[in-house]
């Protein structure tokens with residue numbers, strides 16, 4: 001299956017989306033990412049029971065943090081798909097890339113040192 | 115434990131708006147347990163503030179440090195004079211922390227990052243409730259183990275007020291009337307008559323009304339035992 005997804009998406013593999021923490025999502029935004037999304041297993045199918053549900057709650061929390069700071073919460077998203085859904089993976093990647101293109105680049109100043 | 119809530123981000127950003135470089139200090143005590151001022155919360159607050167300031171085009175440099183406790187001088191002293199390298203310091207401990215810090219490092223400005231609320235415990239994940247008001251003379255054994263000083267809005271000691279309705283306090287519909295619970299508990303135990311006796315006036319001298327309190331243990335003051 002040769003499916004393509006946008007080259008400007010950087011994939012970071014984790015053993016389970018339960019490993020993704022609030023700070024990882026915030027650090028990505030702080031480091032200048034235009035958007036971040038978590039691709040977890042389908043709900044109810046987590047090997048660790050609720051890693052993907054916890055990830056969703058963390059995404060929700062980060063959305064609230066961004067809203068408080070006047071940044072579009074849509075820059076952070078949670079998606080669920082199974083590892084057998086390669087086509088869906090590419091579709092989600094394209095969907096997120098499109099959404100970010102509409103929102104435009106990150107509102108964070110690029111040239112800052114901190 | 116001492117329970118606290120983090121201050122809103124706008125308030126914290128306002129405290130350090132003129133700063134370029136700050137230190138955020140967490141505490142591994144109560145505020146770690148109530149998920150408000152431990153390592154994770156220090157990291158999240160620092161990242162949030164950096165994002166806000168980058169967005170404003172006025173980046174803020176933030177160093178992070180988590181002390182074992184901020185209510186003991188031996189731990190507070192671990193920060194050392196490097197605290198003076200920052201424009202300001204935010205403490206994520208309860209109100210005791212920034213005071214111990216201010217007392218030790220007189221040149222620096224310390225800001226409280228949390229609102230300290232009460233002594234209580236978690237009744238479910240993410241929910242904390244008040245249980246003790248630190249009155250200095252504990253008497254919960256007289257009330258079926260439930261504290262009417264901390265848990266009755268009026269701190270009544272001789273039974274419920276007329277506003278108690280179906281187990282709910284008249285002051286707040288979200289709050290149980292603790293006197294309803296005390297009476298029910300004593301009735302179920304067949305000990306209702308325990309509540310009938312007239313109690314002596316409570317001395318509030320041991321509570322906050324007597325001014326700031328101090329606890330002295332002579333044997334410890336004299337040295338290790």
Ligand code: SF4
Pocket residue numbers: 245246247248249250251252253254261262263264
């Ligand atoms: S009686 Fe006083 S010390 Fe005891 S739980 Fe109530 S407020 Fe706290």
Ligand code: SF4
Pocket residue numbers: 265266267268269270273274275276277278279282283284285290291292293294
């Ligand atoms: S309703 Fe109950 S808890 Fe509320 S003030 Fe009256 S006695 Fe106290």
